[in-house]
Amino acid sequence: MKISYLKVILVVAAGLLLIGCATPKATSTFQPVDLNPIVQGGDYIQKVDNFVVILDKSGSMGELYKGQKKLDYAKDMVSRMNRTMPDLMLTGSLRIFGRIAVWSNNFTELMWGPAAYSTIGLDGGLSKVGFSVGDSPLNVALDATAKDLKSAKGNTAVIIFTDANKEVMNYDSVRKAAANLKNQYGNRLCIYTVQIGKNPEGKKLLQQVAQEGQCGFYTNAAQIASSAGMAGFVEKVFLQKVEKVVVVEEKVVIVKAGPCPDGDGDGVCDKDDQCPNTPRGAKVDYRGCWVVGDVFFDFDKYNIKPRFYYELDAVVKVLKNNPSLKIRIEGNTDNIGTAKYNMGLSNRRAKSVLEYLVKAGINKNRLSTVGYGFSRPIATNITPEGRALNRRVELAPLF
Numbered sequence: 001m002k003i004s005y006l007k008v009i010l011v012v013a014a015g016l017l018l019i020g021c022a023t024p025k026a027t028s029t030f031q032p033v034d035l036n037p038i039v040q041g042g043d044y045i046q047k048v049d050n051f052v053v054i055l056d057k058s059g060s061m062g063e064l065y066k067g068q069k070k071l072d073y074a075k076d077m078v079s080r081m082n083r084t085m086p087d088l089m090l091t092g093s094l095r096i097f098g099r100i101a102v103w104s105n106n107f108t109e110l111m112w113g114p115a116a117y118s119t120i121g122l123d124g125g126l127s128k129v130g131f132s133v134g135d136s137p138l139n140v141a142l143d144a145t146a147k148d149l150k151s152a153k154g155n156t157a158v159i160i161f162t163d164a165n166k167e168v169m170n171y172d173s174v175r176k177a178a179a180n181l182k183n184q185y186g187n188r189l190c191i192y193t194v195q196i197g198k199n200p201e202g203k204k205l206l207q208q209v210a211q212e213g214q215c216g217f218y219t220n221a222a223q224i225a226s227s228a229g230m231a232g233f234v235e236k237v238f239l240q241k242v243e244k245v246v247v248v249e250e251k252v253v254i255v256k257a258g259p260c261p262d263g264d265g266d267g268v269c270d271k272d273d274q275c276p277n278t279p280r281g282a283k284v285d286y287r288g289c290w291v292v293g294d295v296f297f298d299f300d301k302y303n304i305k306p307r308f309y310y311e312l313d314a315v316v317k318v319l320k321n322n323p324s325l326k327i328r329i330e331g332n333t334d335n336i337g338t339a340k341y342n343m344g345l346s347n348r349r350a351k352s353v354l355e356y357l358v359k360a361g362i363n364k365n366r367l368s369t370v371g372y373g374f375s376r377p378i379a380t381n382i383t384p385e386g387r388a389l390n391r392r393v394e395l396a397p398l399f
Contacts, residue, residue, distance in 0.1 A: 031310060033231035034283055035086040039239065040269065047240040049154025050091045050114070052145050053078055053122070056162035057129055058098035058136035058169075061196070065163075066222075070196045071132045074161040077194065077221050077230075081159075082122045084227075084234045090117035093148060094125035097141035099134025107134070108141040114148060118379075120296060120388040136169040138162060139177035146181050149189075156189045157237050160209070161221070164195060164202030171205050178212040190215040192237055194224070279322050279397055283314060290327075290395040297391040299336065302348040304356060312353065315395065316360045326366045326398040329353050334387035335374040346371030353393050368398070 038044050055078065061071040068076075078094075093113025099106075112125025138160070149156055158181070162169075182189060191213025193206035203218070210218040217236070224233040270276070273288035282290045297303075304312070319325060331350035333342040350369035358364050380386035 030080055030083075031227050032080065032083040033227050035084065035231060035234060035239070036284070039086045039088070040288075042242060042269070044235070044239040045242050046088050046090075046238065047155060048088075048090065048157045048238050050149065050152045050156040051117075051238070052092070052113075052148065052156065052158045053094045054138070054141050054145065054158065054160045054162075055094065055096050055111075055129065056098060056136060056138065056160075056164075056196070057096045057132050058165070059133050060136060060163055060165035060168050061098070062132035063163075063197075065197050069132065070163050071129070073221065074194075074196045075126050075129060077161060077196075077225065078126060079123065080225070080230045081234060082119055082126075084230045085117075085119075085238065086234075088117065088238060090238075091115065091152065092117040092122060094122060095141055095145060095148070096129055097137055098132060107137045108144050110148070114152070115383075115385060118385045118389055121385040124385075134168075136162070136165060137173075138164075138169060139173035142174070142177035142181050146184050149185065154188065156185065157192060157216070158189065158213070159192045159194065159237065160206070161194045161196060162202075162206070163197045163199060164193075164205050165199065166201050166205075169205075171201075174205065175208055175212065178209045182212050182214065187215070189213065190237075192216040193218045195220045275396070277397060279318055279325055282318050282395070283311075290397070296388055297349055299334070299387075299391070300345065302331075302345060302352050304352055309356075312356050313360070316357060316362060319357070319362050319366065326368075328396040328398055329357075329367060329369045330394045330396060331369070331371045332376055332390055332392050332394065333374050334390045335377070335381040336387065339373055343371050343373040346373050349391075349393055 035044075039046070055074060057071055061074065062069055064070075065073050091114050093115070094111045095108060096111055097108040111128050112121055115121055142158075145158060178191060182191070191210050193210045193216070195203055195206050195218070198220070203220070207218040210216045219233065224230050275284070275289035278284055278288065278290045284290055296308075319327070329350040331346035331348070331353075333346045333349075335342070337345075347369065348371075350371055354364070354367050354369050357367060374381070374390065377386075377390045378392070379389040381390060
């Protein structure tokens with residue numbers, strides 16, 4: 001009888017883990033604003049070298065908000081931020097707080113980082129967050145973050161996503177921990193708080209926490225949920241507008257810095273552009289190369305996931321706006337496996353993109369494919385995050 005009862009407990013626990021580890025799908029209607037052109041064009045510069053996302057997974061985050069659990073809503077907000085962030089050289093991390101598991105006495109844990117920032121890296125951390133349970137010890141997460149940052153260089157943004165529910169959160173301890181964190185890092189650290197829900201007491205606390213950081217601010221997740229709202233949030237947290245001071249007739253005048261020479265208008269200075277003559281409207285990476293943005297492939301796979309369709313639809317739009325344009329679709333892989341196998345895999349990835357474009361109405365005569373295997377990495381193949389970035393497709397205009 002005892003053995004059967006134990007089996008039931010184990011089955012239930014396993015079920016909870018499977019449910020909790022499921023990753024919510026990012027809202028398909030969200031179209032991230034591309035902030036790369038304003039950075040590459042010289043209008044803005046990077047003001048942050050490191051960032052830490054602190055995510056609340058306590059029991060109160062299991063409550064419903066706007067038709068979904070608060071935790072799922074918060075993860076979606078982090079995902080939207082992740083998809084909106086421009087190509088910056090950053091060190092990032094994701095830390096959660098709340099009881100890590102029903103049977104655990106751990107109340108905070110790093111899900112990702114500190115590591116070189118990549119969209120895939122942060123997404124991977126989000127996928128491991130699990131379900132909401134337990135109290136809400138934000139102060140413990142802030143104290144742990146202070147230790148995480150000991151070796152960090154430059155400026156840091158700490159971004160907190162929580163409902164700040166007073167029933168499960170010790171407000172006094174949180175305020176003290178925020179003050180201690182700021183005292184340790186001074187002007188090099190800013191705190192940004194994002195509230196999930198509308199609890200007025202929680203809002204007041206998060207405003208105070210942001211004020212402890214002195215250079216950050218409070219906002220509500222609903223205010224940054226739109227494409228424009230999230231772009232504005234990312235801009236304020238990570239970027240600084242470029243201005244210069246000149247003296248005209250003994251008067252100081254602030255003048256916005258002009259853009260650098262950019263022959264193809266892709267937002268990347270000519271001196272840094274490794275892929276000149278990209279068509280106008282194409283989304284390029286930091287090299288100025290037309291990459292199918294944020295469309296990456298799982299290891300040893302060439303199928304395109306539905307959540308990436310919006311990126312391919314953007315390519316379709318460019319092709320339709322440039323009816324004489326022909327392109328070459330270039331497949332790439334990481335370096336796991338033989339050169340021969342990866343060459344075939346890279347060709348299959350390129351062809352899967354070609355098939356999508358043809359189905360969307362692009363004449364096949366305007367498209368060609370080639371596979372490069374692992375011969376053209378854009379990131380290190382030493383780390384899982386780097387290999388994930390190399391499993392990509394690039395587009396080259398043909399003239």
